[in-house]
Amino acid sequence: MKALRLSPLLLLWTPAVHAAGLDSGNTAWMLTSTALVLFMTLPGLALFYAGLVRTRNVLSVMAQCFAIAALVSLLWLVGLYSLAFTSGGAWNAWIGGGSRLMFAGMGRTALGPNGIPEVLFAMYQMTFAIITPALIIGAYAERVRFSSMLVFSALWVSVVYTPVCHWVWGGGFLQQRGLLDYAGGTVVHVTAGVASLVAALTLGSRRGFPRQSMPPHNMTMTVTGAGMLWVGWFGFNAGSAVAADGAAALALAATHIAAAAGALTWMTLEWKRFGKPSVLGIVTGMVAGLGTITPASGSVGPGGALIIGVLAGLICFTMTQLVKRVWQIDDSLDVFPVHGVGGMLGTLMAGLLCSPALGVFAGTGFAAPNHDISSQLQTQVLGVAVTFIYAGVATWLLIQVTQMITGRMRVSPEQETEGIDLQLHGESGYEL
Numbered sequence: 001m002k003a004l005r006l007s008p009l010l011l012l013w014t015p016a017v018h019a020a021g022l023d024s025g026n027t028a029w030m031l032t033s034t035a036l037v038l039f040m041t042l043p044g045l046a047l048f049y050a051g052l053v054r055t056r057n058v059l060s061v062m063a064q065c066f067a068i069a070a071l072v073s074l075l076w077l078v079g080l081y082s083l084a085f086t087s088g089g090a091w092n093a094w095i096g097g098g099s100r101l102m103f104a105g106m107g108r109t110a111l112g113p114n115g116i117p118e119v120l121f122a123m124y125q126m127t128f129a130i131i132t133p134a135l136i137i138g139a140y141a142e143r144v145r146f147s148s149m150l151v152f153s154a155l156w157v158s159v160v161y162t163p164v165c166h167w168v169w170g171g172g173f174l175q176q177r178g179l180l181d182y183a184g185g186t187v188v189h190v191t192a193g194v195a196s197l198v199a200a201l202t203l204g205s206r207r208g209f210p211r212q213s214m215p216p217h218n219m220t221m222t223v224t225g226a227g228m229l230w231v232g233w234f235g236f237n238a239g240s241a242v243a244a245d246g247a248a249a250l251a252l253a254a255t256h257i258a259a260a261a262g263a264l265t266w267m268t269l270e271w272k273r274f275g276k277p278s279v280l281g282i283v284t285g286m287v288a289g290l291g292t293i294t295p296a297s298g299s300v301g302p303g304g305a306l307i308i309g310v311l312a313g314l315i316c317f318t319m320t321q322l323v324k325r326v327w328q329i330d331d332s333l334d335v336f337p338v339h340g341v342g343g344m345l346g347t348l349m350a351g352l353l354c355s356p357a358l359g360v361f362a363g364t365g366f367a368a369p370n371h372d373i374s375s376q377l378q379t380q381v382l383g384v385a386v387t388f389i390y391a392g393v394a395t396w397l398l399i400q401v402t403q404m405i406t407g408r409m410r411v412s413p414e415q416e417t418e419g420i421d422l423q424l425h426g427e428s429g430y431e432l
Helices: 024-052 055-085 118-140 146-169 185-203 219-241 246-274 279-296 302-326 335-353 356-361 373-406 413-418 420-425
Strands: none
Touching: 024 055, 024 118, 024 219, 024 279, 055 118, 055 146, 055 420, 118 146, 118 185, 118 335, 146 185, 146 373, 146 420, 185 279, 185 335, 185 373, 219 246, 219 279, 246 279, 246 302, 279 302, 279 335, 302 335, 302 356, 335 373, 413 420
16 A cells, blocks of 8 residues: 555555655655644634734633644544544544554654654644634634633544544545545534534624624734744645645645635725725635635646635635624634635535646646546535534534533623633733
């Protein structure tokens, strides 16, 4: 069997299969990519989200990002990596096994895919597991208890993220069917986006929404975090090649083009509709472009990435207007319309644009010349539908379990009014 490369080929790799020897070039690139993806959460996402909430809740969002990073890291070590990326025997279509509990057998000489240390592969995948529940913070920001957030995040990354990760990347049934998800359209963005929608609907709106204006309190902080996300995303997508090669370079190019196209498209739409191009619109469009190209970054060319970025700006912008203004759902920081919708759109577009027959907008050679687009699109739709339904139902159940364990998830009305920073953490983000 060949070593796994997280590309549309999605060839199953197991810890028992070692490469010929350590590849120092691939190892150096994956060390860098691992740092870049963690950089996306800390401090990138923490700053991005913290700037979007109100002054009295800025520290709470940062605390949640940091706590999730620590919590998920330990859970990944103890057992989640093994359940996601090893063979589960008779149950392998659904979940992995226990051969790598506590990173057993992963010493200095144990090699993973493409000649990198297996422990490095595990750490790289850990950063994906960290950022996914951290994205959900944006849906229930400013109204959830810290203790409940910890319980919910631990349950969610175990029950939702890990099985879906195995289905798509660890040898599960979606990988076996040939689902194209290069870097996490379904695994990261659909699961987090759907969970955010369910959480927002289940927990209810912030006090005063939608009558009261709740603008970002510090756009400088948000733009700084957005810039870190853009840079870190190169590790997210190009690192998913698990090699320092042409596939990584093309994924990096596609990632950058989609981000630029998403930012300019969103800016233009907002400029036309509201008369001014807001900085918030520019950075949100950039994130939408990044999230949407993620599943397709290894199977489309730069031309295809341009199409995906423009569609991301158009469709995700429209969805934010529907969710907030028409449906009046308080997904506080637009996680579902940006990440959820973007992840679904990108996963579907990966199946359409991967064909080499599309000329300048063709894929990058992963698909055969006789690639059956119809069959591939059916697989992509199946992957999106299964992930959507499973993540939605499981998230709702986990919220109920969390409330049974902690008593309630929402802070009290008094705590929400006074601010979570002082009420739950005894600190303030600003002393003016």
